[in-house]
Amino acid sequence: MEYTREIYWNVGHGAITLIPMYLLSLTAIGVLVYAFLQRSKIYKQGQTLNRTDQLPLRITTMIKNVLLQSKVLNVRGPGAAHALFFWGFFILFLGTCLIFLQADFTDLFFGIKFLKGSFYLFFSLILDIAGLIAIIMLIGLLIRRYIVRPAGLENKKDDFIMHGLLLLILISGFLIEGARIAVTEIGTPLAAWSPVGLWVAKALYGMGEPAVRVLHSNLWWLHLFMVVIFIAIIPFTKLRHIFTTSANYLLTDLGPKGRVPTLDMEDEEAESFGAAQITDMSWKDIFDADACTSCKRCQDRCPAWATDKPLSPMKLVQQLGDVASQNPTANLAETITKDVLWACTTCRACQEICPADIEHVNKIIDMRRNLVLMEGEFPGEEVTTAMENTEVNGNPFGLAFASRGDWAAGLPVVTLEENRDVDVLYFVGCYASFDKRNQTIAKAFIQLCDAAGVKVGILGKEEKCCGEPMRKMGNEYLYQMQASDNIEQFKNYGVTQIVTTCPHCFNTLNKDYRDLGLDLNVTHYTEFLANLLQQGQLKIQSQPFDCTYHDSCYLGRYNDIYQAPRTLLQAAGATLTEMAKSGAESFCCSAGGGRILADENIGTRISEKRAQMAADTGAPTLISNCPFCLTMFEDGIKGAELDGQLQSKDLAEILVERLA
Known part of the structure; x- marks a missing residue:
């Protein structure tokens, strides 16, 4: 016998079935399309933005993220359950498309049947497994949402309606299959290739053929109505993300990662800046x-x-x-x-x-x-003061710009004003220039470069704040003013390579300054030193010590630099115990977004929570690579009463202690 089945069994393949079926289906699709067209009017309220460049890359990204569920799988547990449900449901959708393709096109017009033989057997088995997985995963997600109820997970009425409708569609599909198998396939080898359907068929078999046929016919139409309703109401519920999330992968920002669009502050036609409405x-x-x-x-x-x-x-x-x-x-x-x-x-x-x-x-x-x-508002007077200080003196501390390079006295480093014949320009940043605790990091970096035979220059009094904290706080004008002055100095001295010890400076100079005309090689010191170590220029003696390491947000998530600092720690002899939140999931120190300038008056201190995470590892030393992080951890350790249990150090300090 040839392995296949009658597709429209018990409901007929004539006009009495096809006309209402296609009318309902097309109506549902029409409602869906019309509703999304109406929603597009909401999107069009916004300003224009080009997200159709590099279209082949965008399409590839979308297909990968949709079909492989790459983004969804970033979280174990519910992410895996959602991905398995999607794959199961997607396979059922493809199977349904193949059924319609044969029944209403290839067989109807050309007499071609491809759902037969071995292909049909595997087709039946795969669809049964996919349907079962989809049901199990959906039930699991329903239990999580409505019984476990994780904190912060909001439940709305349309969530229950759509989840319930999906579950009924899946279950009714197996009931329909079981009713058909109970009449046409029980006792044949074909039934074994639909294991879930066979199990349902055995449960229905005792009803007798007439009753099973009536049940099958009614369920078939009910199943169709539920599918039609599901399609039609998608745009009106949260499940519109089936389409919008997929589209968002196509419309994703292609980078550089974390770049902030630059405002045209000279635009005389602009009535306002930023987003008020x-x-x-x-x-x-x-x-x-x-x-x-x-x-x-x-x-x-x-x-x-x-x-x-x-x-x-x-x-x-x-x-x-x-x-x-x-x-x-x-x-x-x-x-x-x-x-x-x-x-x-x-x-x-x-x-x-x-x-x-x-x-x-x-x-x-x-x-x-x-x-x-537009409103002149800041989160506190301390931020207003820092902004005014930066505008006048080029740093948020309000210290004299002429003293910006005083920390370097007696060190093997020159200002470019004295001698521009250097290998790299060290963009020091405000904290390493003026904050005594962070000046030790600047000094350590110079010593490391000197030991590696690298000639380093600085701008000294000609350097200004990179402007990043001001920009992230919303002061685009002050940021551009600082950036323009710095870029002018880089060009005046013919700078070709910049190294920073601050991830915020690094990210800003390397990405945001490019909108303002800077096109230079900018490197963070961890990668710069790791490269010197690899080339044999930098010699580090391994001295065993225990530590934990903090991935700063602007080095890690913004620039995907995770390995270079760990390579340096390994060379220094570190036994590294990772915190519960590390790598891409690292927990912020609280200084980003300009918050380094602001008091933290609401809730508990982020830095204290991070310091406690470090202490929980049992390691005595918390290593960071950022002056903002180091500053916050010094305060966080005190605030969390961890003095004597935990100390905070910069990676450069660890390395300079182990110079060969």
């Missing part, structure tokens, strides 16, 4: 709200949320969507609240973990820009 944001910012799956992964990773601040990246994105659809003229800062906007450390943990490629950070910066540039 939803119409000031890009259409992609609005679209992101529809792509959000409300999975709360961003919220779970947010250091502000974890320390009782009012900021939830998930809720912020959802609020922007509500404003766009319900009240487009609303003031964003008042709707979202200023405490929420100022709480962000721009650590990027939300974006890195987001399975929908939503861009949280720049939305916040855009709203901050409007508060600062």
Whole structure:
């Protein structure tokens, strides 16, 4: 016998079946398309933004993330369950398409049947397994959502409706298959290739053929109605992310990662800067709200949320969507609240973990820009003072710019004003220039370079703050003023390579300054020294010690530099015990986003929570690679009462102690 089956068994393949089936299906698809066209009007309220460049790369990225569920699988547990459910449901969808292709096209018009023989046997087995996996995973996700109820996971009525409808569609599909097998396949070798359907068939077999046929016919039409309803209501529920999240992979920001768009501060036609209303944001910012799956992964990773601040990246994105659809003229800062906007450390943990490629950070910066540039508001007087100091003296401390290079006295380093014949320009940054604790890192770096035979120059009094804290706080004007002065000095001295010990300076000079005309090789000192070590220029003696290491946000998540610092630690003899949150999941120190300039008055201190994570490893030393991190950890260790149990050091200090 040839292994196959009658596709429209018991319901008929005539007009009485096909006409209503296709009318219902096309109506549902029409409703879906019309509803999304209506929603597109909401997106169009936003400013223009080109996200169709490099289309082949975008399409490849979308296919990879959709079919392989790469982003979803970043989180174990619910991520794996969602991916398995998707794959199961997707296989069922493909199987249904093949059935319709044969029954209503190839067989109907050309007499060609491909669902037969060995192919049909494996087709039946794979669809049964896929359906079973989809049901198990969906039940697991329902239990998690409605019984386990993880903190922060919000449940809405349409969540229950869509999850319930999906489960009924899957279960009714197996009941339909079981009814057919009970009449046509029980006792034949074919039945074994549909194991779940066979199990259902055995349960129905005792009803008798007439009753099973009636059950099959009624369930077939009910199944069709449920599928049609499901398709039609997708745009009106959270499950619109089936389409919008997939599209978001196509529309993703192709980099460089973490780059902040540069405002044209000379635009005389601009009525305002930053985002005061939803119409000031890009259409992609609005679209992101529809792509959000409300999975709360961003919220779970947010250091502000974890320390009782009012900021939830998930809720912020959802609020922007509500404003766009319900009240487009609303003031964003008042709707979202200023405490929420100022709480962000721009650590990027939300974006890195987001399975929908939503861009949280720049939305916040855009709203901050409007508060600062148009309203003159800052989160506190201390920030206002730091801004004024930077504008006058080129540093947030208000110290004399002429003393910026005093830390280097007696060290083998020159200012470019004295001698521009150097191998690299060391962009020192404000903290290493003026803060006594961080000056030790600058001195250690110079000693390491000298030991490796590298001639280092600095700008000294001609260097200004890179402007990054000011920019992330929303003061784009002050940032561009500082950046332009620095770039002018780089060009004046013919600088070709810059090294920084500050990840914030590194990220800003390497990415953001390029919009303002800088095109130089910029390196963070961890990669620079790791390269010298590999080439044999830098000799480090291994002296065993125990430590834990903090991946700073702007070196790790912003620039994917994780291995170079660990290579240096290994060379120094470190026994490294990783914290519970490390690598791409590292927990912020609290200084990013300009928060280094601001007091932390809401909730518990982020730096204390991170210091406690370090202490929990049992290691006596917390190693960092960033002056902001080191500063926050010094305070965090004291605040968490960990003095004597934990000390904070920079990687450069460890290395200089072990110079051969």
